[in-house]
Amino acid sequence: MFPNSTKEQLKERIKELECLYEISTIINQSEGNVNSTFEEICLSLKKAWRFPHSAIVELKVEEYHIFTDSLPPKTVFQYAKILIFKQEMGYLKVHYPSPQFSQDNFLSEELILLFTIANDINGYYEKHLNKEREAFVKQNAERVDRLSILGEITAGIAHELNTPLGNILGFSELISQKELDEQSAQDLKKIISAAIYSREIVKKLMFFSCEMPRSMEMLKIEPIVTQVLSFLEPKFKMQQVSYQLDFENSKLEARLDNIQFTQVLFNLLLNSLYVSPVGSTIYIKVFNDEKFFYLEIIDEGPGVSIEIKSSIFEPFFTTKPLGDGTGLGLSVVHGIIKSHKGAIEISDNKPNGAIFKITLPLYL
Structure with a gap:
């Protein structure tokens, strides 16, 4: 169903141009709040369609999911993909409720506008991610x-x-x-x-500070991990916490200092035990590729808040009560891993807990 007069066609083109200008302004003046920016874009886009009062704009980009109105059970819609760094990360849709409307109520020019705005969103979100990475x-x-x-x-x-x-x-x-x-x-x-x-x-x-002397040699990883777990077995039983060890390659070898690597395992496991609730499980996963091996210790505790993640490996930083810890355990781990030319990172376990992931070279 197309506009039946030149005047109506001109009116639709003006709405589209106003929408392009308004969305360009929204993106240029964005202050970094992605959700608010997406909401403004959707509300502006809604006004550009032929029947704005009935149009419902839906935008999905990763965890962001915006609707301008409640979505009825059945709709007809126009659709454009959201491509972030050439990968499909979501979509942009404009719906009309069905059966009141059909695909004939959409204009071909509206679809072109939808693709244009989707492209603008791509550029905006890519810049946002780049800024996050730079920070x-x-x-x-x-x-x-x-x-x-x-x-x-x-x-x-x-x-x-x-x-x-x-x-x-x-x-x-x-x-x-x-x-x-x-x-x-x-x-x-x-x-x-x-x-x-x-x-x-x-x-x-x-x-x-990496001042401890190191004795580097090729070692099998599995016996070291299993020995540490056997030493900590009474501690697991006392706290009513279980563990699950998953070794991808039982013959895995790497060049390490035995004492220092053992210290890393003790510190991380004791740290996980301290925060693990009764009846929970600590997962220890070891796997490798051609150059590195990876060790993950996954607990089901309260996790690590964003506020303290940047400080957790610093010496004397601790969330434990006075007398329960020196605040040196994780800084010691960081120092040892650094001296082995490796890396350690922390991420969230879903739905609860933390994941400590160690990356170490197989050969130094």
């Missing part, structure tokens, strides 16, 4: 620089503390060999215990 790369570079500086500082602190701690422990052991009254003996035990605890913190600082 992520910049943030990640800043974090790496910050961690590098912290690594140098903590290495210096660790070296400075090693000597006095050694002296405290040495003299405490000499004193312990003498006859002491009960109170003095108990006090001395506390001094030795505190010194040993401090020495462990120093060791973790040295791990973080």
Whole structure:
């Protein structure tokens, strides 16, 4: 059903031109809120159709899904794909309710307009994703620089503390060999215990700063993982948490420092155990390609909020109550992985929990 007069045809063309101008303005003035921008585009597009009061614009781009009105059970519609970086990521539709309307109520010029606006949306969303990626790369570079500086500082602190701690422990052991009254003996035990605890913190600082000596050799990965899990078996039972190990290649070998890789596994598994609810499962997955092997530890805990993801690998950062942790476990993991020329990242587990993924080269 086409406009039956030149005047009506001219009116439709003016509406289309106004729509193009308005949507161009919306995109150029967008302040980064994608959902609001998409809503404005849809409302503007609705006005350009021949029967705007009955038209319903639907836009789907990844997780964004916009409707200008409630969609009736049956509709007829015009359709354009949304292609982001040449991949289909959604669609743009203009509906009319059926059977009140049919495909004859659409104009061929309206379909051309729909493709044009879909193309504008493609460009807008690609720019948005590029900005997000640039911000992520910049943030990640800043974090790496910050961690590098912290690594140098903590290495210096660790070296400075090693000597006095050694002296405290040495003299405490000499004193312990003498006859002491009960109170003095108990006090001395506390001094030795505190010194040993401090020495462990120093060791973790040295791990973080990559100052610990490494002994690199070709090792089978499965025996190391299974041994760590066997050591932690009582801990799993005590917290009523189970685990599931999935090894894609049981003969997998990589060039690693056995002690440091074991430390990584202990720290990550203990961290997952700490947040895992009773009755949940921790999944450990190991797989590889030609150059790298990947280890994922997946828990069903509360997950890691966006606010703390950028800080989670920094030394002394912890969400645990005072006395439950030093805030060095994940920074130690980061330091070891970095020294092995690998990478560690954290993502969300669905519906609950966190996924720690380690990427390590098979050969250094």
